[in-house]
Amino acid sequence: MNPSLKLLLSLLIAVEISFTRSWTVNLILVIASIIWLLINRVAYRKIGLLFIVPLLPALAIGISMALWTDEGLDFILVLITRIYAYVFVGSIVTLTTSLPQLVASLEQNAKLPSKFAYGFLGAFNLIPKITAEVSIIRAAGKMRNQPMHFWSPTLYFKAILASLNWSENLAEAMTSHGFVEDQPRTHYQVIKIPVKDFYLFGSLLLILQILLFMIHLP
Amino acid sequence: MNFFKAWHLRDIITLALISIFFGVIYWVIIPLYNILTVALTPIGLGPAANDILMGVWVMAGPLAGYLFKIAGSATLGELLGSVVEMFLGGQWGASTLISGIVQGIGSELGYTVTGYKVYNWFSLSLSVITTTIVTFGWDMIRNGYNQYHLSLLLSLFIIRLVSTFFFGGVLVKLIMNLLEKSRVLSAR
Structure with a gap:
């Protein structure tokens, strides 16, 4: 998928799940991200690390909610899976795109000066x-x-x-070396957004909306 | 497109370099963050570690705003800091960007209120206050802070305010004093 579109997708998802309360959807997002990472042949070690890193903050917030609020297990699960969903959805950008690729795509596709x-x-x-x-x-x-x-x-x-x-x-x-601000540039590597990327982007977001708002998962 | 016009190549690079420097310095406190979280978790106050160290994470915003005195510099400084963190610290991935934008907008608001004209203790303090309020509001939604009882919520807010005031206010002012005394800024 085009890096700019991928970044936008993962940001939109992360913002949306900050406001919703469904631990199953969060879990589905984690699993979907793992599949995405596996398809893109990300090393197992890197995927494994993603499980360990959020463990401490997730435990901290879970215990804190259990001790200091009147919320039940359901809400605690939402917060814990939310942290994991952030990490995994966020990793589909960082683990499958390099910074130069992302910046080049942002310049050509997202009109970054x-x-x-x-x-x-x-x-x-x-x-x-x-x-x-x-x-x-x-x-x-x-x-x-x-x-x-x-x-x-x-x-x-x-x-x-x-x-x-x-x-x-x-x-x-x-x-x-000839760099002039605000002048049009030509590109040796032209990055385009294929039409299928737009379809994928749209359908993934649509599936998320259906999961969140039409099927009422816990 | 006025926003982009105000920025020149040299300033962009300076801002990016400063953000990276701050990003590198932040690593030093990651073990401290972990120790604090582990120590506070058994009494259920693990998330407070984040509030205690909040000032360090958000420092780049008020500093960039004060240093460049251009609309958007505080936001851009924080955002770049989070990009660095995203690709180097790595583990939190793209969601770091959201925190970066939230923190940046928080710091920015303090300077926006004064119309980007006043740069002194007053605007810096405003920036500290808006940073605290905006980031705290975000944590109320994202990390379920709004479920805490009022007394705990207030304590966490005050802890965060003190931390942000020390790092984003006092420390930034001290750094700016050093820079002004050395006259490196007027030469530019």
Whole structure:
């Protein structure tokens, strides 16, 4: 499925299930997402990890609701399965699409201005450098006997300084390679949304509405 | 399309880089979040861990709003932070984006109220308050907070407000003071 459409679909589903109270529909969404992931040959290990990650928040909210509210098992099940549905539905975007694919599709299919698309991509490519820079800042602080915690303003100050410097360099590099803001661009890889994607998108949403509002599942 | 016109390539990259930096720093507190949740779960207050640390997650919003002084910068800052989290932290997938948008709009509202003209303690405090209210409202729907009894609900709200005030207010102001003193911003 086209990445932009896939993102929109999973966001719409996540928003909708935030307002509905049906644990069976949430469960169906989890199972459907697993099937989607398996069809797209996502590694079993990654799918398995999706079960473990939400375990702690799901337990926390379940126990909290049981102890502190008058709600019954039904509502607790809704909240727990909702957390799992978020994670699994959300993973159909992150586990089957890479960030460059998503950004390229957003630029061509969702009319994201190219300065945003390439600006983000340029910045995201610096992620390894940024991780290293954070360690450097913290190490430098330690050497001066000034440990930096997540509540130290200096840590963020130095991070912002680095961002200002790097963005200057990156923007200049892009401009010198011929990138001009707000100018039309041609694309080497043209991404289209096939008609069948629209049908799939529409029918999946329709099925969800039928499950939620026509068949009253618990 | 006025919104997009106000942004230039360099600012977009700066904002994205800052969001990534914040995203990387957030990882440091994930173990803390887990420890807090485990410790609070037996007494049924596991979700409070989220309220205690809320200020850290939402910090990028008020900061971006204050730093760029452009309409939409707080929302964009938070949104980008959540994109980073989505592809790096990974596990929560695309639903992270929804939290990012909710938090971003929350922070944005504080600056919108003053018409993007006032940037001082007052607008920052407004942003803190709107962030707390909007994110709390979202948790009332999504995480069933509205089922709690009023006293617990109020306590959680106050915890979240204090946390957001400390990180999204006091800490952001301290960072901005450092930036203003160093004059890096006026050079741009």
